[in-house]
Amino acid sequence: MKPAAFRYHAPRTEEEALAILAAVAPEDGRILAGGQSLMPTMAFRMARPAHLVDINGVAAFGLLAAEGGVLRIGPCVRHAMLGAPLVGGPLGALLGTVRRHIAHLPIRTRGTFCGSLAHADPASEWCLVSATLGAEMVLRSVGGTRRVAAAEFFQGIMTTALAADEMLVEARLPLLAEGTRSGFYEFSRRPGDFAQAMAIATFTLDGGVMSAPRLGLGGVEDRPCRLPAAEAMLDGQPPSAALFAAVAAAALPGLVPMTDDPHRLRLAETAIIRALSRAAGLPE
Amino acid sequence: MDGTTHGPDDARMAAGPGEAVGRAVTRLEDPPLVRGRGLFAADVNFPRQIHMRVVRAELAHGLLRSVDATAARALPGVVAVWTSADVAEIPSIPFRATKVQGLEPYCQPVLARDRVRYVGEPIAAVFAEDAYLAEDAADLVAVDIEPLPAVLDAAAPPAEFAPGLHTEPTIVRKGFGDVDAAFAMAHAVIELDLSVGRHSGVPLETRGAIARYDAARDLLELHGAAKKQHWNRDEIARLLGRPPSSVHLFEGHVGGGFGVRGELYPEDLLACAAALRLDRPVKWIEDRRENFLATNHSRQQRHRIRAAVDAEGRLLAIDDVFFHDQGAYVRTHGARVVDLAAGMLPGPYRLPAYRVAGHFRLTNKTPAATYRAPGRYETTFVRERLMDAIATRLAIDPIELRRRNLVATAEMPYPRPLDVLGSDVVLDSGDYAKLLDQALDRFGWKALRESIAARRASGECVGAGLAFFVEKSGLGPSDGVRITVDHTGTVELVSGAASVGQGVDTVLAQICAEALGVGYSGIRVVRGRTDRIEFGNGAHASRVTVMSGSATWQAAQAVRAMALETAAPLLQLSPEVLTIRDGIVQRKDGATEPSMTLAEIARQMGPNSPAMRGRTPGLTAEKWFWSDHMTYPYGVHCALVCIDRGTGAVKVERYLVANDIGRAINPMLVEGQIAGGFAQGLGGALYEEFRYDETGQPLSTTFADYLIPTATEMPALDVLIAEDAPSPLNPLGIKGAGEGGTNAVGAAIAAAVDDALGQPGAVTTLPILPGTVMRLLDRAAP
């Protein structure tokens, strides 16, 4: 389980990194950020990139700032940085909750948020966060910059809108309004394992009813998804166990799970109910 | 004593804790290990070594058409590439002595010849200057295989193994009594179909073999050895056509054994042959994917079992037909797991009639062999499921049902007309009913039933279950220990045992210290080396403490007697008034003078001492402990589980292992064995499984797919060590403690899950997966 040989590039600036990527992309050149997903696949020799462009030396890629209503996340921001103490507010609280489910501490100190998005594993928590909150991705190559919404960015199992010579130079997560409540639930066989189903719910409670609800489901379909019909059922209603159960039941028929194991849909149902209950502060 | 050859000098160890024995002292093994100064296989390096990489089959079954190594050989840094033609003269890997006939044609060749039979089977070996390079070269070996249908179900009719040979090498049959008559007169017949999944030891350290040939001394050395050094040495020598004295095996630290590590595998032979032929030291370190594909699997069995009972639930007969999924080849254990399963299935119960047929079947999966509590984890699950089913059918409390059937203390030693591993089953000692009571009391069974009722009333899905088990340990026939005190007073203990990390050094040192009257911490323990002791039977089957521990006791007694006899005339006292404390021979009555140190005595007994003229010099003794019968530890497991109705996940909240092992040499280490054994049993019950797709491709080849329990999955575990039934078969009264923590976990958790679901008999398969539990929950839903 030793990786195949590759040529190593260690640019110091974004321009340099993009230029190298443009040059090596046709020869299966890949970005190396945290490496926590790439390196295992290289160890099994399922990935054999001819070039690795290690972006950890690009200082600007450590960008992590709340500006203009969004949290700007650069390509070298580690999982462990998302949440308290570096990110505050309701979004920081949600990210901090989700973070604990991402692999394990020694992985979270290396792996990156943007790396998870670019990898696009359907079981990725950050992909679900991005899809649910409506993140915007900033894709850049020597040819220019594109901005892509999460809904268009995730295109299937480990498939994204990124072209071979493009880099995800920033992910922009909308900040959650003050008072926004959030709930996250994930089922995995053991903590840190790949999610078999997970859900995120956010809403505010105004006069006892939910408003601006968002509900996202991950680990079930080939990409994370928002559930707009379910959100519509929640909007303007008071939170209740009965409503949440009805919302989950209504969501199931529309899902296209990656596996034909009926258990997966049951897990989806449970994840939706529990994420909503956690957001509402109701017992599960 | 029946079945045991005790020497005339054989004193039994006094009951209760001694100076060193029975005490939870810290381990001799630990200081280098916590400093990163261990010597595991991968830590062994020799100058000029080359690295071996094995090219493995990626198809489960097929005809091997060609292996083209041209491109691999051309890669700079590659020293050699071997295919089966290069090792044609090396016979297939043998198995240890067994009464079972006809297994030879099913043994595994060192490299596949004309067929491949499982994904992971060695096809070629690459030798290169560097491990990375060796893997590059292995990728360049082109293998052409014509696929054949894969045999994946051991319970399906046998298929072709090779022309003229089918996939059932043998059926192991055992039994006694008139089974048919018992079924004819039975009040009730209970029948079950039960399966245990494929899982295995999966030690944290993968295997390794580092071979070198010392031409100056004509010695072949193999480092990274474990478990069975002497047998492996003899077989390697035989297979390579060398005298055994020209081959030596060396055990360093071993990162877990659990049955699978230290068997003789193809890679060991390849490394040794290459070291001889290529004139360079050869290093092979298995990677984790290989470990999942190539190291022994275990456990997979399907049982169709029937019980005949009377109206009170007493067993009249058991009739079991089972199918053992051996995987692709017969390995070093032969049909041992089937033999153990068949022989140990009756467990602690009085059984008038028994018939078992164990179908030993080959499939196109990784070969299987023993894993901690082999044949018992499986059959305890089966037997205890059966007892629960009988209880349900007759509406008898499952605990009461067991009580009615347990062998009574008055019946001990209880001969059962069966043999296991060629030795007659005689349950040597035990108070089964007492331990059951102690366990229920300790687990708070009565209060627990009440709290379960209350929790259920509030909507929780909780349940409790228990299982009784009988283990076996102390497999003979012999083991030897040589103890020597040198002229500095340092005690060296050389044993034919091995260590797979369980604390052998400490335990043997404690026994030696107790007998000899020295501190345990200064004793140097040597084991796992064929160059220091001529024979040894190694570390498996919970045998080390019983066999090597007893030999240690006897050797240390002999050294003690020698020391006293030598000191007595010099101190002008009779040996009877002398004792040894802290390495000093002194008066028993506590007077500190006169005295003499063991170092002084050793010098008196040196080769240049005039007093030794005409005698063999040295304050040293070697003793061999012999045993014809195994000892039978036993115990009870109790589990409390909670099921998540939304996911089907089973959480074990509390667990108790009560285990009578006769005597605990080091209670801390015994608890450690039980806790670790439990974790492995938990893995097999809920998490671990080697899965295959319909073509025989393995699906559990990473630690993300093969789920070993982590700290989170561990419940609050309580361990009750009982010493109520010392074994009469050895001077220490001990029984092995290595496997009792594992044995009944699947059985107890299955019973608890049934109880939580309110569906007796619902669990028929291990591991119990969330999806299955969810289906069962749905089945119960209105």
Next chain:
Amino acid sequence: MTHELHDITLVVNGRSHPIRVEARRTLADAIREECGLTGTHLGCEHGVCGACTVLLDDQPVRACLMFAVQADGRAIRTVEGLAHGDTLSPLQKAFIEQHALQCGYCTPGFLMLGTAILEQNPDIGDEELIEILSSNLCRCTGYANILRAVRAAAAAMREEGVA
């Protein structure tokens, strides 16, 4: 395929090791083979078992999931650096006293993970402690004694004022 060699310096336990490696060489292999510090063990080489856990700039990382070239000049700590001469660290002592190891193969990884926990959050609660210790696999002990050892070390450090 290219086999370019890179001259880098690994600073392990305060000592500089100038080494020459291929880019593909993992940090774990470089620590073990090039620096000769074999206390860092390889249990899976795909980042799950944690036996190779080391501290990189005081953060626990899997040494099998980094290339050695990426650690050039960074401060690396391994199990060999825990003791001061003959004096074991409180956690090493606690591992012995609590019987937190059997075969010892996972031990260096747990010691480094535990060291990071004790340095960063010595008052860590049980739930979080179990969660973090679930990062690494042990096949021998059943974990309870490892938990006890970390707690015992935390208590010992509080008593000594080390923390």
